[in-house]
Amino acid sequence: MSRILITGSTDGVGRAAATSLLDDGHHVVVHARTPQRLAAVGDLTSRGALSVVGDLAHRDEVHGIAEQANRLGPFDAVIHNAGIIDGSSLLPVNVVAPYVLTARIPASRLIYLSSSMHRGGRADLSHADWSGTRKTASYSDSKLFVTALMAAVARRWPSVLAHAVDPGWVPTKMGGPSASDDLALGHVTQAWLATVDDPEVLVSGRYWHHRRTEEPHPAVHDEGFQDELLAAVHRHSGIDLLRR
Template sequence: MARVFITGSTDGLGAMSARLLIDEGHRVVLHARNASRADDAHAATPNAEAIVTGDLSNIAAMRDVAEQANRLGHFDAIIHNVGIGYREPRRIETADGLPHVFATNVLAPYVLTALIARPQRLVFLSSGMHHGSRANLGDIEWTQRRWNGAQAYAESKFMDVLLALAVARRWPDVLSNALEPGWVPTKMGGPSAPDNLDLAHRTQAWLAVSDDDDARVSGRYFFHMRERACDPSARDEALQDKLIAICERLSGVKLER
């Protein structure tokens, strides 16, 4: 059985993935933003092995979460589930002076990937909204443009695909993939979301632990346990490397080859 760390797993798809994996006999470590949410997560998922806490919108907490995870021992898989949605009406700045959406959705998965002991598998949650977003890496901090929450979210999800593919290329011994769960009625998706919630969490769990040949691949993009084409521009290696360089500069954390 596998040992899996899931970020943003107090509710929504992260919690659903955790419960599915636990029911299948896997060991799961949860992540909560603060102690109060950790208590809620423990009550909802009492069979989780442990819970680490930290607000993944700021770099110091990202580092601390990575340290907490490393103290717990090696993981077979990490699911980067934590995320901020597309409804932020203005540019909310973190303690590090970065847009909240970018810090949580992109920089946190980068820092945790770089600092947590390398697992066998990495799973990055993207979105169908990444198609056509053409992330503006020249204005990643949204200082040159008028804020658009939906566009900021779509760009962050495009960057998550860039991260997954960059890691797959740099770390050939790790299975690194991205997926879209669909537009489902979670807190982020809203009650009117039309896609099937029961299917939304299964792909990340499957990619994290399955021995199916279709899941034991790297550098791919999935939807409902089937491979799907990502936006073609996400396969631009120069673009991937540019994002890695930006994340390294902003966080002070290097992704070792």
């Protein structure tokens, strides 16, 4: 059985993935933004799930999450599920935190939550405020960036399987009640990618929707853009992803 960390797993798609994986007998580590939010996964921790706590919008707490996780590891997979849809913390939560946790938590499989909206993102880092003091990017931009991060990891770390997943527009707290996709399918691809050895899963660097590969925004596989992104987040975070 695999040991899997899932960020943002107190509700929505992240919680569904944690429940499914726990049901299948895997060792699951859930993540909550605050100690108070852990109550939302009390049913999972009572069944053996372990937990880490920290706010992904704050650099020190992201490092704290990594330290907590590494005390519980090693991990077979990390599902970078957590994300927000608006506000000045879009880049810290949706891009910087996955970058830092990728560098700090060793795992053989990495799954990043993307969105079909990444195709509307701008491959322009010139005005990005990675610190979150002001909003300089859209949700679509942030999902383009994290999808390109996945592709950069797949290219630079051939021993690691990295994938990005569009879970669909599902009726979660983020997606809202008018979302038209099936919530029951929102977590399935992530759980599958984290645990199975099907030949199609063992090809790194792919973008998935409901267990089928799709073509992402052209910038995702642009090596120049990938390198520009890695360099920008490296400068901000002080962490060189290539020297983990």
